[in-house]
Amino acid sequence: MSSVLFDRLTEQLQRLPGIGRKTAMRLAFSIVDNRELARELSEVLQQTWQNVGECSICRNITENEICSICASNSRLNSICVVHNPADMRAVEDAGLYRGKYFVLHGFLAPLDGVGPDELGIDKLRKMIEKIEADEVILALDSTADGEATSSYISRILEKCRASVTRLARGLPPGASIEFADSLTLSQAFQGRQRV
Numbered sequence: 001m002s003s004v005l006f007d008r009l010t011e012q013l014q015r016l017p018g019i020g021r022k023t024a025m026r027l028a029f030s031i032v033d034n035r036e037l038a039r040e041l042s043e044v045l046q047q048t049w050q051n052v053g054e055c056s057i058c059r060n061i062t063e064n065e066i067c068s069i070c071a072s073n074s075r076l077n078s079i080c081v082v083h084n085p086a087d088m089r090a091v092e093d094a095g096l097y098r099g100k101y102f103v104l105h106g107f108l109a110p111l112d113g114v115g116p117d118e119l120g121i122d123k124l125r126k127m128i129e130k131i132e133a134d135e136v137i138l139a140l141d142s143t144a145d146g147e148a149t150s151s152y153i154s155r156i157l158e159k160c161r162a163s164v165t166r167l168a169r170g171l172p173p174g175a176s177i178e179f180a181d182s183l184t185l186s187q188a189f190q191g192r193q194r195v
């Protein structure tokens, strides 16, 4: 293989989660082979990095200053705290929650430099005040990192106006919110408990 651009494309694809060298090369070949796909991809990628950012209230991804969920006035005054936008989508698709969200974009990991600032804890506090939230639901993975983050946030919010709850053990240990089926998610939501 003697194309510098092809090698560069492969290297960049390999930076994506779950993509090894072989898969990256297969994807790169598909892109090179399909000019229409390559054009569409390059256009949408450019528009994405130029326009998609975080909602200034809840840190959901959006092309606007405020996301459509924060802008909606038919949502309840509760905040469901999730790990990432994929988890938010899973809860939303299950159709059992009608409140707002807050996206952490990570779990607490002090050794890797992920602290309260990176998780936007101050923004979460501000959001609780701004929307006068009556409940904060911690909907985080039941993994060690998820549990540690839930405990940390519940401690931080001990004195806030909202009651803080977390999902019940409807989720098996080690389960990921993103991949949970809607029945499991539904049971976990219904059985949530005050922390």
Ligand code: ZN
Binding pocket: 055, 056, 057, 058, 059, 060, 066, 067, 068, 069, 070, 071
């Ligand atoms: Zn928002």
